Amino acid sequence: MSSFQGAHDFNIENLIQAQTYTTVTVGSSTSPLEVLRGHIEPGALHNSRERAEAPNKCHPDTRVAVQEEILRWVAEPIRPTEQILWVTGPAGAGKTAIAGSIADTCYERGDLAASFFFSSFSGEVNRCRKRCLVSTLAYQLRQHPALQGISREMLASIENDPAIFEKCLLDQLKLLILNPLGSFCDRGVGPSQPDAVWRPIIIIDGLDECGPDEEGDPSKVRSGLPPRTKENEHEEILSILKYALDSSAFPFRIILFSRPERAIRQFFSTELESGGFFSKIFLDEKYNPSLDIARYLRFKFASIRDRYRLPDNWPTEEQMEALLEAASGQFIYAATIIRYVEDTRNPPVIQLNHLLEVHSPSSTPLESLDALYTQIIDTSPNPFASLCWLWAIQKLIIWPHSPLALPALFCNQFLASIPGEAEYLLGNLTSLIDIPPIGDATSPYKFYHRTLLDFIGQPSRHAKVAGAVEAKNGLELQYSSGINLFITQYIKVLMNKGPCIPLEKGIELFLDYFGTLPVYSFASLYIARFSRTPAWVHDSLSSCDVPWWMNRITTTYNAMLGYHQFELLSIVHFGCPWYRCSAACRYWKKSILNCRTLVPIEYYSSENPQKRVPFWHTRSQLSTSWFWKNVHLLVPVDSLAVSDLDEGETSERMGERMEDT
Known part of the structure; x- marks a missing residue:
């Protein structure tokens, strides 16, 4: 009896598709495609529902210059020595929004081969882990119209080794992507041909947010082995990307968005030293972010005005300038401002006033930014x-x-x-x-x-x-x-x-x-x-070579610098009993007076800054409290003639008199 008895709605296209999969699904209750589907992270796709629910794209008419620069790089002919573009910058500079907008543009043009958006803020653990990176990219490559020919090899690899997703990233890369692409290219088809005009792009965003699989899961920490770190993960991912780019079967270029973390910086530095070349865009003032932030804020505030029927002069220009100054070119701040002002707990006017009261202890409008920091x-x-x-x-x-x-x-x-x-x-x-x-x-x-x-x-x-x-x-x-x-x-x-x-x-x-x-x-x-200076401070100060420091100050610094240096002595004297200074305090006083002396000088009165008051030392003024308050009025002995000393006293005798006091 025919195997097709009772079949209906059947055509030759379905037959070809069925024949393709029959070779790789025999003996398996779950098809390789379903297995692959179970090992991807849908939320990491550029057009996923999870990303669509958050503002993950640039606001219209903002970040135009940097987007144009990236798209020019995409449109350039493929160069073997320039297959990766690193877009980096400080936290909150808008890298993820730019990546989302570039991904959408490339997708509409047919240039996007695959993407993966890491996120440590996502509720999905696989968006901040590496485990689904290769499989998610492979799933998207298989779906692309220009790469349908790699499907058979890819699914056959899964059929032959269902545990492939437990292997290291490099083996996954070889079995799921490089080997199928190599077989695809050997057949003389696809975008890797010399005359191909397609310039496929893979976008990876937020690499710095990828953490180790063992993090937060003690059961996966192997006894006797050091735990994996974020840097280990970054190094592994970058190494397999480099391996792929060095392969002749890999026709793609990569745009990588990340913060300039240590392992990522070292990777690109090593590439430069080894003669490799890559393109880099750093999101700094060159792209005039403040202008884009102002445009974004004005648009959002206009929407809020319309919603609440607020006057056209809200917010005021002074308030806008204060917000732009505080933003310092960071889009994260601008987005946080709008989220806070739109919060319905108070009217927008009150919310904005609270936001501008940055010194108010009861105002905490920057939860998102604090979480990021x-x-x-x-x-x-x-x-x-x-x-x-x-x-x-x-x-x-x-x-x-x-x-x-x-x-x-x-x-x-x-x-x-x-x-x-x-x-x-x-x-x-x-x-x-x-x-x-x-x-x-x-x-x-x-x-x-x-x-x-x-x-x-x-x-x-x-x-x-x-x-x-x-x-x-x-x-x-x-x-x-x-x-x-x-x-x-x-x-x-x-x-x-x-x-x-x-x-x-x-x-x-x-x-x-x-x-x-x-x-x-x-x-x-x-x-x-402290209520008293800790004992260790006194002990440490007692072992200092005060004459050496006094000599350096008198020969190196002017009076103002010496003033800053001697303010440390407030710590030395603080906490001394009224009847007797500590040993450290007495040691510093004596050492200072051995190097300096009191002389008749003029200084500005603290009570009346406009009046210059002549000062003469007297016996009563040599008290401990006077000394530590006015020690900056001392001048080096070496800078004085003997006749300048009052009553011919030497600094040694003055030190002795100070001890007696």
Whole structure:
């Protein structure tokens, strides 16, 4: 009896399709296509329902310049040495929105072969893991009209080895993509022919958000083996992409969107060193993001005005300027603004006013941005230590009274206790802060986003950073570990006459920068933190070579710089009993007076800044309280003639009299 008895609605096209699959489905209850379908991540597709529910594309008439540059690269002839375009930039610069818009454009033109959008914010775990990357790309390639010929080989690989999806990414790449493409090209068909005009593109977005499979799943952590890290995953994915690009059977070019994380930066740096070449676009001020943000905000505010029938002059130009200044070219901030203003808990006018009240402790409108910052900082091996470093760095680089611009190299030398600590703590945070390359001794750190500074300084906003709650114990960061880091490192420099890690060269430059640090502001915060100066501070200060420091200050710095240096002494004297100073306090006073003396000078009265008041030292003014308050009025002994000293006293005799007092 015929196998087709009772069949109906049957045509030759279906017969051919059935014959194709019969060779690979015999003996299997589930077809290879269904197996493949079960190992993809639909939410990672550029046109998935999950992505359509979120604003994952550029607003019309925004980011036009950068999109045109990317599309020009897509339209260029295929070059063997230029098959990957890396689009990178700081967090919140709009990379994912640009990737979504480019994917849509390429899809409409027929140039998009496949895409994968990683996302650590997605509810689907496979969007922040590598396990479905190759299978999802393969599924899309099989669906493309120009690549239908690879289907048989791909499905046969699954039929022959159903456990293929448990193999490493490289083996999956070979069996699901490269081998089928190679067989496809051997038959002399497809876009890989020399005269083909199709320029297929694969888009991968958010590579930096891909984490290890074992994360959060202790059952998968193998005993005795170190756990996988995000960097391991980034390196593996980049290595298989490079392997694919080096294959003659791989006709595609890749557009990769990511933050400039350590492993990704190193990959492209190695490519440059080995003679390879790639294109790179960094989303900076060259593309005038502020103009696009203004256009986006005005459009959104116009929609809100229409919805609530608000006056045409809302928001005011002053409010718009304040928002644009705070955005600092970051689209993440603009999107957060609109989400907050559209929140129905209050009328839009009130919501916007709350947003502009950035110093209001009850206003927390930037939850999305805080979550982003928290997520990035948590990628550091020690998130809270990284947060403390960021706090100290931003205090150092925004100090307004320093006559010298503090470079990142000095900040690293000053804050580090062990070699490589700066790279260890900050290496994964390059999407938040611009880190000068190794060997750059002059460039400073640069924070990409102003709201990051608010995030660092407000405990309510950074409380979810790993380790922050335990470390701060309800106190603000600046009153605990942040200020403790600065004061500890400062005292270590005083003790060592240099940084904790000895310098082979550049010690003089380091000490020059060190003399400009804003000690008084840090000392004030430190004193506010404790009721008494901790004993270890007094012990450490007692072992400092004060004469050496006094000699350096008198020969190197002017009076203003010496003033900053001596403000540390408020810590030395703080907490001393009224009847007798501590040993460290007395040691510093005596050492200072051995190098300096009190002389008749004129200074500006704090009560009346316009009046110059002559000052003469008297016996009553040599009290301890007077000394620590006016120590900046001392001038070097070496700069005076003997006749300048009142009553012919020497600095040694004055030191003795100070001890008696």
